[in-house]
Amino acid sequence: MELQKFQYDNKIVKWFAYATMFWGVVGMLAGLLAALQLAIPALNMELPYTTFGRVRPIHTNAVIFAFVGNGIFMGVYYSLQRLLKTRMFSDLLSKVHFFGWQLIIVLAAISLALGKTTGKEYAELEWPIDILITIVWVVFGWNMFGTIIRRRERHLYVAIWFYIATFVTVAMLHIVNSIEIPVSFWKSYSWYAGVQDALVQWWYGHNAVAFFLTTPYLGLMYYFLPKAANRPVYSYRLSIIHFWSLIFIYIWAGPHHLLYTAVPDWAQSLGVVFSLMLIAPSWGGMINGLLTLRGAWDKVREDVVLKFLVVAVTAYGMATFEGPMLSLKNVSAIAHYTDWIVAHVHVGALGWNGFMTFGILYWLIPKLFRTELYSKKLANMHFWIGTLGIVLYAVPMYWSGIMQSLMWKEFTPEGQLKWQFMDTVTKMIPFYVTRAIGGTLYLAGAVLMVYNIFKTIRAGSFLANENAEAPALEKVYNTHGKEHWHRWIERKPVQMMIVSLVVVAIGGIIEFVPTFLVKSNIPTIASVKPYTPLELHGRDIYVREGCYTCHSQMIRPFRSETARYGEYSKAGEFVYDHPFQWGSKRTGPDLARLGGKYPDSWHYNHMLDPTSMSPGSIMPPYPWLFDDQIDVSSTVSKIKAMKRLGVPYPENYEHAAAADMEKQAKQIAESLGKDGISVLPDREVVALIAYLQRLGTDIKHEAKKETPKP
């Protein structure tokens, strides 16, 4: 049979590798800034762009979509060509993909800093960027499937299955979670409200972890680990079971982010059961990775690439054991809203994704540049600094997370809460400092790597087009006898994609459909009314400033929470919340029943200088809210958009809204005036106070009404 000559495209791999390193350092720097801001609030710099509520989404988006995202594409573009014995389908599509993705990252960084956000975690980007992501993702898929169709290797190796499942599932997640009604070019409201929005968001959020941080990296593990160890994967059979059960089960686990919330109980239970089941395939994959090194452990001592990969796979094992444990309701009761969760994700992010990426870079760059790594010693140093960084990051966060949660729940013998919320915050500061030191070490390791790779590149010569040859794939495929159904899927990429989509769609559909269609799941409450126009503006400011990154709006039905915050939250209270703002972390206290708790003047002074009202507070001040005017030009379109989403404002209310708004703003300005504060009623802080004073009051009024008069 005649051998065909062709060339692998190494240039695109190189570009993605550079982008991975660049955005990795940028994303980690943003993370370090956010970490330091919790210990030293002055680092918020009293500027909107550098305040924690905006820096934190920049950090999460940068490390997930910029660092890990480019890492995925680097690994996929290298391995796909070699596994399929062909060049990428189109150099042009590769380039469009690369530059498109970098454009998305730059737009994301700018828009998040400007406060353009949907307020849904890890899906903060506004609708024009959402559309751009969809287009670039399709370009990636087109290029990948084009390559698969032109392949010279009949069989699709298991790594490619993971890539295909990643492509199709991320597409589904992104589109379903991003359905929103545009209000203006940079503002939209989620199509879903309250409980439904929460379910869709955490179905997305959890599976962003599953299908962006896990499945593509498992594909990379199945390719690069055997390559680096120069031996085949331990059990190919296990990898098949790993793949199918992982993608099937993962999609169900989202509701474990919402345990004890107002989400229907059956959905919570479903999430718990499937999260527990996830241990099996996850550990199957980890064992498969580690046992690939059976008989080669002596190599791990010598080879820095293997060191990184082994720690990465071990971190994967730890995080995927911890995840199901955290999904148990009794564990979640302690861990949720605390820094324990932050520790958990960082074992995954720093250990699994970070170390896997570093290992691949150390292996790949010398190959692309036909030279040896500049310094093995520096790489080893990176390994140890990085490992120490992970330990110093995670241990204080585990410790302080559990400590803070237990303090929140502690009662005196007289039955009073023992600690003020502020007491638990001040106890956290030393742990925040230690965590920041851990993060600094990890970042220093990454900088060492960049230097090491820079020197390697300088010493080597880049091979842009690598010659290769392979026989053409015979068009006709003759099977001998009866063929197994699975083997038919293995050879057919499109079938593989469709079966993967069906497998992942089942879980989502069964979880959403009843919540959307069944009335009894979201009992409505008659006293819950739509937000007034001023409150709506205030709510948009709340979303813009990323208040949800530190404050929850969801009181769980525990004595310790009802005693601290008030009546537990009900599903019916959130029916007009587009988007929901339940949050996932309580760096500050819960705000679900904040309304009426303090006078307007308290909020005014608190936003100007939080420590004046609560000494010891680590909340940043928001001075710009006192200068900036409420954007009244958007009121009509906001009310219109809400009406389209089914919020029952009276007919033509959008035209009456401005007058109502002015009236309410004047009332607040007058109430502030009585406390000796003079403020113009058109300032943003007035709208924010209106919203904060509304929070959770719908039910309070009703409870008052129901109380029988003596």
Place this chain on the structure above:
Amino acid sequence: MKFINYLESMTGVGIYPLSSLLIFFLFFAGVMVYVIKGRKEYFDMLSQLPLSSRQKDPSTPNTTVYDEAH
């Protein structure tokens, strides 16, 4: 655009999770049977795909050396 609650209560909706469990079980059982019954040589061949050993030896073209018969 509004969400309409078409069904009044959860009665009978139990069929969704039940059927999903059944689907998962059957699918999983199918994969297990395939994996257990499959031939070792075939899986060994697949697991060699990332390693370039075969590429170095062009005398063994990739489409013909493996017997696909059970």
